[in-house]
Amino acid sequence: MSALTTLVVLLPLLGAAAALTQANRPRVQTLIAVSVLSAVLLIGAALLVAVNTNGAIAVEVGGWPAPYGIVLVVDRLSALMIVVSAAVLLAVLVFSVGQGLADGDRETPVSIYYPTYLILATGVFNAFVAGDLFNLYVSFEILLVASYVLITVGGTKPRIRAGTVYIVVSLVSSAIFLAAIAMIYGATGTVNIAQLTVRLAELPADIQLILHVMLLIGFGIKAAVFPLSFWLPDSYPMAPAPVTAVFAGLLTKVGVYAIIRTEMIIFPDGQLNTVLLIVAALTMVIGILGAVAQSDIKRLLSFTLISHIGYMLFGIGIDTAAGLAAATFYIVHHITVQTTLFLATGLVERQGGTTGINKLGGMLKTSPLIAVLFFIPLLNLGGIPPFSGFLGKLALFEAGANNGSVLAWVLIGCGAAVSLLTLYALARAWSMIFWRDAEEVADYENPLAMRAETGSSPTVESVRTTPRIMVGATVAMVTVSIALTVFATPLFDLSANAGENINGPAYYVNTVFPGGLE
Amino acid sequence: MNASLTLVVIMVVLYSVGVYLLLERSMTRVLLGFLLVGNATNLLILIVSGPSGAAAFFGEEDATADPLPQAFILTAIVITFGVSAFLLALIYRSWRLANADVVYDDSEDLAMGSRRSSVTTDRAVDGDDTEFGTRAAAAISTALDLEKQEEREEQESLAAERRQREIDEKEADA
Numbered sequence: 001m002s003a004l005t006t007l008v009v010l011l012p013l014l015g016a017a018a019a020l021t022q023a024n025r026p027r028v029q030t031l032i033a034v035s036v037l038s039a040v041l042l043i044g045a046a047l048l049v050a051v052n053t054n055g056a057i058a059v060e061v062g063g064w065p066a067p068y069g070i071v072l073v074v075d076r077l078s079a080l081m082i083v084v085s086a087a088v089l090l091a092v093l094v095f096s097v098g099q100g101l102a103d104g105d106r107e108t109p110v111s112i113y114y115p116t117y118l119i120l121a122t123g124v125f126n127a128f129v130a131g132d133l134f135n136l137y138v139s140f141e142i143l144l145v146a147s148y149v150l151i152t153v154g155g156t157k158p159r160i161r162a163g164t165v166y167i168v169v170s171l172v173s174s175a176i177f178l179a180a181i182a183m184i185y186g187a188t189g190t191v192n193i194a195q196l197t198v199r200l201a202e203l204p205a206d207i208q209l210i211l212h213v214m215l216l217i218g219f220g221i222k223a224a225v226f227p228l229s230f231w232l233p234d235s236y237p238m239a240p241a242p243v244t245a246v247f248a249g250l251l252t253k254v255g256v257y258a259i260i261r262t263e264m265i266i267f268p269d270g271q272l273n274t275v276l277l278i279v280a281a282l283t284m285v286i287g288i289l290g291a292v293a294q295s296d297i298k299r300l301l302s303f304t305l306i307s308h309i310g311y312m313l314f315g316i317g318i319d320t321a322a323g324l325a326a327a328t329f330y331i332v333h334h335i336t337v338q339t340t341l342f343l344a345t346g347l348v349e350r351q352g353g354t355t356g357i358n359k360l361g362g363m364l365k366t367s368p369l370i371a372v373l374f375f376i377p378l379l380n381l382g383g384i385p386p387f388s389g390f391l392g393k394l395a396l397f398e399a400g401a402n403n404g405s406v407l408a409w410v411l412i413g414c415g416a417a418v419s420l421l422t423l424y425a426l427a428r429a430w431s432m433i434f435w436r437d438a439e440e441v442a443d444y445e446n447p448l449a450m451r452a453e454t455g456s457s458p459t460v461e462s463v464r465t466t467p468r469i470m471v472g473a474t475v476a477m478v479t480v481s482i483a484l485t486v487f488a489t490p491l492f493d494l495s496a497n498a499g500e501n502i503n504g505p506a507y508y509v510n511t512v513f514p515g516g517l518e
Numbered sequence: 519m520n521a522s523l524t525l526v527v528i529m530v531v532l533y534s535v536g537v538y539l540l541l542e543r544s545m546t547r548v549l550l551g552f553l554l555v556g557n558a559t560n561l562l563i564l565i566v567s568g569p570s571g572a573a574a575f576f577g578e579e580d581a582t583a584d585p586l587p588q589a590f591i592l593t594a595i596v597i598t599f600g601v602s603a604f605l606l607a608l609i610y611r612s613w614r615l616a617n618a619d620v621v622y623d624d625s626e627d628l629a630m631g632s633r634r635s636s637v638t639t640d641r642a643v644d645g646d647d648t649e650f651g652t653r654a655a656a657a658i659s660t661a662l663d664l665e666k667q668e669e670r671e672e673q674e675s676l677a678a679e680r681r682q683r684e685i686d687e688k689e690a691d692a
Contacts, residue, residue, distance in 0.1 A: 134590060141597050148604055157615045160608065164545060167608070171552050171601065172540065178559045178594060185587065186566025 001050050002059040004043050005072050008082060009126045011036050011043075016118035023111040030097050033114040037090040037121065044082035051079045052494065056501070056511040058131065066512055067192050071131030073511060076498035077328060081128045081257060084332050088249050088339050089121050091477045095343055096242035098469030099350075113153065120146035120246070127254045131512060133181050133191040133266075136258065140177065140222070144170050147251060151239045162238035169221060169231040177218030184211050194512035196266050197505040205271070212267045219262060223255025225313065226283035229306045233290065236305075237298035237355075241346025244298060248305050249339030253331055256312045263316050264324070265505045276317035277407050284310030284418040291425045297345045297355045300429055301338070304381065304422055308334055314411050315396050318403050325499030326395035329492055333388040333484055337377045340477040344374040347474060348433060350466050357429050362438030367466075371434040373474050378430055380481055382423030388484040393419055395492070521565050529565065532558035545609045549602060556598040560591045 015036035022028040051057060056075035060066060074082075100113070123143025130136040148170070152163035185191055187207060188199040200208060217228070224232045232252075236244050263270070287307025294300040312334070315327025345355060347370045352360045364371045380387035393415060400408040400415075484491060501507045510516075532554045539551025564570075567587030574585035 134593075138593065138597075145597075145600060145604070148601075152608065152611075155611050155615075160612050160615060164608065164612070167605070168540070168548055168552075172555075175552075175555050175559055179562055181590070182559065182563040182566055182587075185563070185590070189584075191586075 001047070001054075001057050004047055004050075005057055005059045005074050005129060006061065008040055008043055008047070008129060009072075009122060011040055012118045012122040012125065016115040016122065019118060020112075020115040026100075026111075029111075029114040033093055033118055034090070034097070036118060037086060037093060040121070040125065041083065041086035041090055044079065044086050047074055048076075048079040048083050048494075051076055052497070056507070058512045058514075067190055067195050070135055071192060071194075071512055072129040073131040073193075073508065074129055075501050075508065075511065076494060077257075077260070077502050078128045080328065080332065080494060080498060081253075082125055084335050085124050085128070085250050085253075086121075087480060088335055088477075089117075089124070089246060091473050091480070092242045092246045092249075092339065092343070093117060094476075095245070095346065095470050095473035096240075098467040098473065099240075099242060099346070112149065116146050116149045116153075117246075119143075120150065122146075124250055124254055128257065132193055133184065133196070136261075137174075137177055137181055140254070140258075141174060143251065143254065144174065147247060150243045151235065151247070153240060153243065158238050162235040165231055166235035169235075173218050173221035176214060176221075180211060180214035180218055183214065187211065192512070193261065193265055194505070194509045197268060197509060200266065201269070208267065208269075209271060212262070212272060215262050215266070216259065216272065219255050219258040220279075221255075222252065223259060224252050224306050224309055225255075225259075226279055226286055226306070226310070229283065229287065229309075232306055233294075233299050233302035236302045237296065241342065241349060245339045245342035245346065248301065248342050249335045252305065252309060253335055256309065256316075256331060259313070260316055260324070260327070260502060263319070264502045265508050268505050270319045273317050273319050274407065276313055277411055280310045280313035280317055281411050281414045282310075283307065283313060284414050288418045288421040288425065292421060294425075295357050297348065297357060297429055297433070298342070300357070300425060301341055301345060304425065305338055307418055307422065308338070308381070310418070311393065311396055311415060314415065315399065318399050318408065319503075320399060320403065321496070321499045321503040322399040322402060323396070323499070324503050325492070325496040326392060326399050328495040328498050329388075329395055330392040332491065332495070333380075333392045333481075336477065336481045336484060337380045337389065340377040340474065340481055341374070341381065343470075343474045343477055344370060344377065347373065347466060347470060350470070352433070357432050360433040361436045362434075364434040369471065371430075373471075373478055374430060374434070376478050377481055378423075378426045380485075382426060383419035384423070386485055388481065388488060389419075391485070391488050391492070522570065525561055525565050529558050529561040532561065545605070545612060549605045549609065552605065553598065553602060556594065560594055563587045563590050563594070 015032050019029045019032045022032070047057070051074055056073065058066070059072040059074075061070040061072060064070070096113070096117075120143050123139045123141075123146060126139035126142060127136060130139055148163065148167050151166055152159050181191060184196065184200070187203055188196060190196060190199060200211070203211075221228045221231075236247055239247065263272075263276070284307050287303050287305075287310065291300050291303035291307060294303060308330075311330050312327045315323045315325075315330060317323075347367075348360070348363065349355045351367045351370060352363060354360060376387075380389045383389040383393045397412045397415060400412045536551045536554030536556075536558055539547045539554065542548060542551070564587065567584050570583075572581050572583040574583050574588055576582065
């Protein structure tokens with residue numbers, strides 16, 4: 001099993017190198033990327049089964065014993081994250097293969113796209129298995145540098161502008177994270193997460209608080225938590241559709257994952273739980289109010305993304321096994337659904353030529369399949385029963401009600417209101433894009449409709465047909481999101497066990513130091 | 519723990535100047551700010567790693583320096599190096615495209631804000647704020663604009679097709 005753990009990180013990295021050597025053969029590159037990610041998906045599934053039956057795995061890289069060498073740790077949460085992110089990365093890769101082949105590789109210059117994408121995957125997987133803080137920092141840098149390249153891919157003016165905002169904000173967050181690591185190392189003499197939990201507890205409370213806040217700010221920027229979320233709707237919508245989809249689904253969740261580790265293992269005292277709960281409420285409410293005002297689907301979805309980060313923080317802030325289980329379930333649900341919505345938006349953009357809600361209309365007639373593909377994740381994200389969004393929110397509210405504090409009840413109220421507003425914002429967008437007649441839209445030109453009416457129009461030659469492979473990838477993601485609902489019971493049992501494991505550092509420390517700490 | 523005051527002072531100056539530069543609109547200044555903040559963080563790691571003067575692996579028992587922070591600093595330097603190379607490429611690209619290395623306000627955001635209020639604020643950046651001043655009045659004409667190039671390529675390929683079709687028709691007539 002330990003060899004498999006290292007393969008999760010090594011395979012995409014080697015795949016990236018191999019793909020880079022085949023720069024002139026896009027087909028070989030595609031093959032490498034798809035097979036590497038499929039392999040990681042299988043390995044992740046094997047790890048999940050193994051971890052679920054035999055308990056967590058700790059691998060000492062290079063055979064150096066734990067506090068000195070680098071440790072990779074896979075517990076139920078990490079394994080679950082690896083499986084979900086591998087599935088999402090694979091689906092988005094297939095989607096972008098379809099888009100790349102259809103566009104003559106203009107929007108996604110193949111020679112660097114696949115290697116960069118695999119490096120992004122390396123960073124994501126490495127972050128999920130990292131057992132020490134510095135390794136976590138390195139994996140953040142790996143995924144960030146890959147994301148810098150992906151967000152500015154093609155180098156057009158709007159992408160450069162949007163990329164600049166994203167890059168500068170990420171640089172600042174990395175600097176804060178590195179400074180926090182430096183101070184933690186200065187205070188404790190270790191960066192091993194399992195050892196930190198013991199040594200940090202011996203520090204005076206005020207020093208603990210400073211270190212804790214610095215880590216949380218670093219991760220909060222990456223997770224787009226409210227006061228630190230301003231950059232996200234500014235930068236994500238400009239990137240190519242598949243890139244936005246994978247960023248929205250995964251990158252913020254890596255930040256949330258790091259926050260879970262910080263709150264549960266590095267600083268298990270929960271001294272900032274109240275702050276987390278307040279921030280969670282603000283993230284939810286302000287994020288969704290931003291979404292309601294938007295007139296572009298990609299921006300609207302970016303704001304709903306921010307708002308739903310609040311739900312995960314809610315689960316973390318409650319600080320019980322039930323809360324963590326609900327947060328874990330919600331992360332899995334949200335990765336899938338948010339990615340699906342962005343993929344569906346990619347299809348809308350392709351068919352309608354724009355993502356402006358006010359400029360689109362009548363697409364239910366021209367492309368009914370896309371309407372369905374958009375509608376199902378919409379209901380799911382809005383929390384309509386019986387979808388997984390409803391189950392996740394229900395679990396969160398239940399955990400909050402068991403907590404019973406006034407703040408928890410306020411959050412339950414906010415959560416319910418926000419899920420209604422999510423439904424409102426998305427349903428408004430859906431009905432304007434798909435349901436209203438094309439005639440209602442002022443100076444609307446749907447190239448597809450024009451072709452249907454006149455047989456040939458001047459713009460027909462520039463109409464880009466939507467390849468089956470793109471629709472196929474989106475259908476696959478919608479199926480996965482429905483499967484989360486159908487198989488909610490085993491998934492929730494798994495999340496509940498994961499919640500038990502990560503609630504408090506004991507399990508994690510026992511995994512890394514089976515003989516106990518000195 | 520005894521830390522060298524000089525190093526602390528240098529670190530503080532680097533941080534403050536770096537943060538000031540990071541807040542600028544001009545990308546070149548942001549790059550300089552990033553370099554300064556990165557080096558300040560490296561100094562911070564050095565300061566917290568204990569007394570100076572000893573080698574990492576060689577020397578008397580208890581007189582060796584901790585090697586781990588040095589490894590951290592090396593890694594951080596490499597990362598900073600890679601990111602600054604990318605930033606330079608980004609600045610150059612931005613300069614070729616827009617004749618400016620400044621970051622503009624998000625147009626969607628402005629549109630959203632001005633929809634309700636009738637005040638149309640043109641928040642364009644004045645030339646003083648860029649490293650390159652107003653010396654060049656227009657974007658470099660030879661700069662490669664990918665979007666325009668795509669259009670051009672498309673038109674060219676269409677024209678080529680049309681020519682080919684005419685030739686084919688002539689041949690068929692003949």
